[in-house]
Amino acid sequence: MFKKVLEHVGVGLAIGSVISTACIALLGGLDGTLIQVMAWLAASALIGIVSLIYDIEALSLPLAIGLHALLCLGVSLGTGYLLGYGEGVGPLFRMLLPVFIIIYLAIGLGVWLYGRYCARITSERLAKK
Amino acid sequence: MKIMLEQAALAEPEVCIRGELASPQVTALIAALQRVGGLGKIFLYRDEREYPFDPGEISFFEARGSKVYARCGGEEYETRHKLYELCELLACKGFVQISKGVVANVDSIRSVEAEFSGNYTALLKDGKTQLTISRKYMKDFRNYVMEVK
Numbered sequence: 001m002f003k004k005v006l007e008h009v010g011v012g013l014a015i016g017s018v019i020s021t022a023c024i025a026l027l028g029g030l031d032g033t034l035i036q037v038m039a040w041l042a043a044s045a046l047i048g049i050v051s052l053i054y055d056i057e058a059l060s061l062p063l064a065i066g067l068h069a070l071l072c073l074g075v076s077l078g079t080g081y082l083l084g085y086g087e088g089v090g091p092l093f094r095m096l097l098p099v100f101i102i103i104y105l106a107i108g109l110g111v112w113l114y115g116r117y118c119a120r121i122t123s124e125r126l127a128k129k
Numbered sequence: 130m131k132i133m134l135e136q137a138a139l140a141e142p143e144v145c146i147r148g149e150l151a152s153p154q155v156t157a158l159i160a161a162l163q164r165v166g167g168l169g170k171i172f173l174y175r176d177e178r179e180y181p182f183d184p185g186e187i188s189f190f191e192a193r194g195s196k197v198y199a200r201c202g203g204e205e206y207e208t209r210h211k212l213y214e215l216c217e218l219l220a221c222k223g224f225v226q227i228s229k230g231v232v233a234n235v236d237s238i239r240s241v242e243a244e245f246s247g248n249y250t251a252l253l254k255d256g257k258t259q260l261t262i263s264r265k266y267m268k269d270f271r272n273y274v275m276e277v278k
Binding site: 055057060061062064111112115116118119121122123125126127 | 229235238239240241242243245246247248249263264265267270271274275
């Protein structure tokens, strides 16, 4: 039940953020902040599409994570550049790169640990049969 | 196709198929009978001979090229079914698809190990055969083991 509630909250947030942003813009609230919100919402949608990379079975998981990191870095870099962050692509890249490295190393470690956990509990259950 | 029905005092219905057993029509008939639970056996083939097997004797099915093979007790046989048909027919008998080309008997799997590539390796109870569980199918495999078994 809790999982279902969370799913519905997630869907509500996803739809609501887009609709409310669009409504605010249409009702004369289009300012610098809202433009940034809209840009990052669009970037989030692109990153969602990029996540389809994990469905490509031919790619090993470490390679998929690496490609995902690069593509998301590209999306973030492009969005940040278009919004005028930093002093250009170079400085922005140097600022984002360490952040992405740390985040994706953490993701990779988490995925690896979760995989080992799944294998362990599955094996324990198989042994009980 | 001739269909003959004969009233008889038997504990359970008896179906006898006579004719060219390798024909597509007979294959479809056998598949239909299996779907209604009429066949407890799976028919496998080797050297132009036919062998009936209990599903429990089969470790896994593997699709290679245009054919599907079954591994039973260390021996390999051919089956006339497609892999997706075997998934449907044998889902209630403990068979789960673990990769694009393999449907495995969960009872024949001893343990599972995670690989760095994100896939998993299943070690069978014979101690030497290893199968790859791709990450796409691991969730369903794990759910089956945890919930059904």
